[in-house]
Amino acid sequence: MYTIGIDIGGTFVKLGIVDESGNIIKNKKYPTQANQDNEYIISKMISEIENLILDNGLNKKQILGIGVACAGLIDSKAGVILYSNNFKWGNFPIKDILNERLRLPVRIANDAQCAVLGEIKKGNAQNCKDVILITLGTGIGSGITVNGKLLRQSQGGGIAGHTIIQKNGRLCSCGKKGCLEAYCSTSSLIKITKNIVNRNKTSILYNLCNKNIDSITGEMIFEALAKNDEIVRNIIDEYLENLSIGISNLINIFRPEKILISGGVSNQGDILLIPLKEKVYGKCFASNILPQTDIQIAKLKNDAGIIGATELFNMEG
């Protein structure tokens, strides 16, 4: 039997056929076209799924179901997207709609929740039961497993990005102040850097961006860091300090075996990971007695959502 995994992102929808061992045997992607109406988006999704099945010589009887990963606030049990910034979808019963039109079982979870399941199946958390995955992208997503089970309360828990790390801090996209996301998402890092470089024009980064502050990207920030830009070094140090507060809070609550970091910033690897670990471990309770939580970069990159979504069929409910 096979399962279809579908990862609905703001820019692309990625889908693939996954075998029982978690291998993607065929995948494809197409532009999301999030500005189109719901009917267009759903019809396109259905025809892409059906074509993927037929083009690979399979029929629906060989498909266990459709696993869906989607950014946003998801009620997995009801199969409803409560809110997704990508589509401005509110209370969208995607599970029932896909189920009715495809005549296949459908399961859905948040994309970071699917990614943690993918990493347990085929990535850097194989054989682990207690894992937390954090995605550092436009926002901050999180997926948490406890004793091998995905934490997914119907009332929406496990939202690490909006835990508050600073009293009366920076305004977050959610409207609250001082959230981890307001400091540590890739977008926040870029925004904070732009502000600081604008006030510090001796920064190497100011020249790297050709004195066009608005053009600063995440890659440019790390290029400046590699060139020993003192101002950028301080920004990254502060960034890692803030991230370490968020991560050590999660460790103190859950004490997972592993924390995995994914998303754009994670491409920097050890440049971030080594100082981050030092800052995190300095903040963990009883770190001289309890075993340290391993912190790694996630492995599966773009495939995590597809593989993880199919893993929803290996979980209860």
Ligand SMILES: [Zn+2]
């Ligand atoms: Zn927030």
